[in-house]
Amino acid sequence: MTADPPDSRVARGRAVYARNLGLPEAEIEARMSDRSGTLFTTEAYAAAGGPAWRTDELTDRDRSIAVIAALVGQHVTDDRLDVYLGLARRNGVSEDGLESLMVLLASYLGQPSTSLGAAAVRRTRQQTPGGGGGDRA
Structure with a gap:
């Protein structure tokens, strides 16, 4: 490019x-x-x-999963993570997929940050499509 x-x-x-x-x-x-x-x-x-x-090499689903992994790895589990959990859901990642992602990340990042990420998945489960309503992308 x-x-x-x-x-x-x-x-x-x-x-x-x-x-x-x-x-x-x-x-x-x-x-x-x-x-x-x-x-x-x-x-x-x-x-x-x-x-x-904007590259065609990654989908918005791929990007949302990558950003979720990066945020959880940095212990960011507030409304900034909520935004990307919502984006992942809008782009076809299921609840089971998000829970599985946290389990996978636990193997590489450890329990402390991923348990907070798993809690965020559960906390945002009932929110409307469109994400967690945070102010960061």
Whole structure:
């Protein structure tokens, strides 16, 4: 892939975050900036607007599983994880699949973070499609 102008990456990244969080693009900017600041939000958009979220080599299902594994591995089990659990569900990962993912991750990451991840799977099970309603993608 060729390099993109920064503004194009930011615009694509904003669209990715809006889609992942289930929010209109017009709303996502204020929500993210309020939570993390404008500079951090712009950088996050630039990263999300790059090839990782648009290559055909990975599906959104694949990406959501990868992000879940990365977050759980870093002990991030709050609303940021909830977003990706919701995204995984919307992209066809079943409840049994999410529980199995936590068991698999336990073999590589250990029990502490994965038990919190498993609790998040159970906690978010009843939430509406669209994810956990957090403000990070």
